[in-house]
Amino acid sequence: MQSILNHQQIEQKIMRLAHQIIENSFGESSIFLGGICGNGLVLAEKLKTIIEAEGRTEIILFEIIIDKENPLTHPIQLSIPEEMLAHAYVVLVDDVINSGKTMQYALTKILENSAKAIKTVALVDRMHRRFPIKADFVGLSLSTTLKERVEVFFEDQSSKAVLI
Numbered sequence: 001m002q003s004i005l006n007h008q009q010i011e012q013k014i015m016r017l018a019h020q021i022i023e024n025s026f027g028e029s030s031i032f033l034g035g036i037c038g039n040g041l042v043l044a045e046k047l048k049t050i051i052e053a054e055g056r057t058e059i060i061l062f063e064i065i066i067d068k069e070n071p072l073t074h075p076i077q078l079s080i081p082e083e084m085l086a087h088a089y090v091v092l093v094d095d096v097i098n099s100g101k102t103m104q105y106a107l108t109k110i111l112e113n114s115a116k117a118i119k120t121v122a123l124v125d126r127m128h129r130r131f132p133i134k135a136d137f138v139g140l141s142l143s144t145t146l147k148e149r150v151e152v153f154f155e156d157q158s159s160k161a162v163l164i
Contacts, residue, residue: 004150005140005161010123013139014043017121018050020137021091022057024119028089030058034078036106037065039095042154043123047093060084064092064106071105078109085113095152097122100133107133124150124161 005013025031031051035044041063048059063079078085090110094103103120110118123139128146142150144163152161 002163003160004124004142004163005152007155007157007159010139010152010154010159010161013123014046015050017123017137017139018047018054021047021119021121022051022055024136025057025089025091028057030060030089032060032062032080032085032088032090034062034064034090034092034106034110036092036094036102037063037068039152039154040064040093043095043121044091044093046154047091047121064109066102066106066109068102071102076105076109082113085110085115087114087116090115090118091121092118093121095122096124096126096150097133097135098126098128098149100129100131103133103135104131123152126150 033044033048035041044061048061052059065077067074092106119136121137122135125135125138125141126144149164151164
């Protein structure tokens with residue numbers, strides 16, 4: 001297990017990602033931050049805290065509930081009424097993008113409601129795409145082998161990202 005990001009580096013990257021979202025969404029009255037269940041939601045919560053402190057934009061946080069291994073076996077659900085996403089500025093958030101499968105299926109669900117714009121955010125992008133997903137905002141791009149995987153652990157004072 002090799003450390004790729006320590007707590008301070010993760011906090012710096014989250015701060016930078018939040019500022020990129022603020023800059024990119026200038027003029028929007030509200031932003032819908034959709035965190036993919038698990039660490040995607042944790043990262044979205046952290047981004048929400050920073051964006052709210054920095055700007056005057058209303059942030060609506062919601063969870064995207066998806067079976068990451070088999071997204072077609074269970075319906076993808078949102079923790080807010082789907083109709084709220086019509087004509088909304090949506091930011092789709094996950095901790096790590098690997099093949100792009102989870103983000104692709106989550107994106108498909110969001111596209112069922114004609115959003116105004118959809119942006120994607122990842123703390124770590126592994127660059128092993130099998131699906132046509134591009135992260136608009138990335139904390140760290142990392143080339144790994146297909147056998148390796150990246151795990152992010154969010155903890156109060158000792159968050160870390162490791163290569164396993």
